Amino acid sequence: MPTSFAGSFQEYKTTSPGARFTDWLAARAEPYWSQATDHAFTQAIGNGSMPEDAYARYLIEDYTFITDLVSTLAYLVAKAPAMSSKTRLAGFLALLTSEENDYFLRSFEALGVAPQTYQAAAQGPVTRAFADLLLSASANGSYEEGLTCLLCAEWCYLTWGRREAQKPRPDAFYLAEWIDLHAVPGFQDFVGWIRTEMDRLGPALPEGDQERLAGHFRHMSALEVAFFDFAWTGATPDLAEEFPRI
């Protein structure tokens, strides 16, 4: 497992020449970044060894996450400086509210989760912490702060999605399609675009702002781990105890 890097982006570039700003964000988020992208829950999606109750618990919680992610995207569309960036973000917003929403509804039906259940589901503490960070960074922070949170969430899913896509697809459509949604070229392009955008904007910021971005990315990575932990075990994590250094 890669070790955590604690220094500034300037220092990182001297130890890893040619390193991208987004490589530094991921390095600063270790060990959580690797724990999130390699989580046992993500391996079970691709192995077809996912228990139905764990996946239903995950999807109910994730649907509430996606609802806040859509609001996050709306703030970012508003904050994006140019038509080209607004177009990218609006395209992803449209995907979440059409194809991906449809995926959730069909999956809930297949798993026997009633609309009353997923529509009325209260967010657990991990998703509430996600919502706090995503919504406050994108609504009250800079464009770069919101984009950094989005990058963590989507790059994490691209990383495990592409890895699991190397395996034969599991039989359950809701597992197979969840892999495909996060491994298709269109999603890869979108995450690649966010990285390029942050690789351009991040290095131009003062060091204090860069530190704040690294803090957001690290916090988001820890929440991704906690989110998978909860889905996998059904136990509500104590965030302060599990992640004392976020």
Ligand SMILES: Cc1ncc(CO)c(N)n1
């Ligand atoms: C918790 C979480 N993080 C990231 C994604 C990717 O959008 C998701 N669906 N859920």
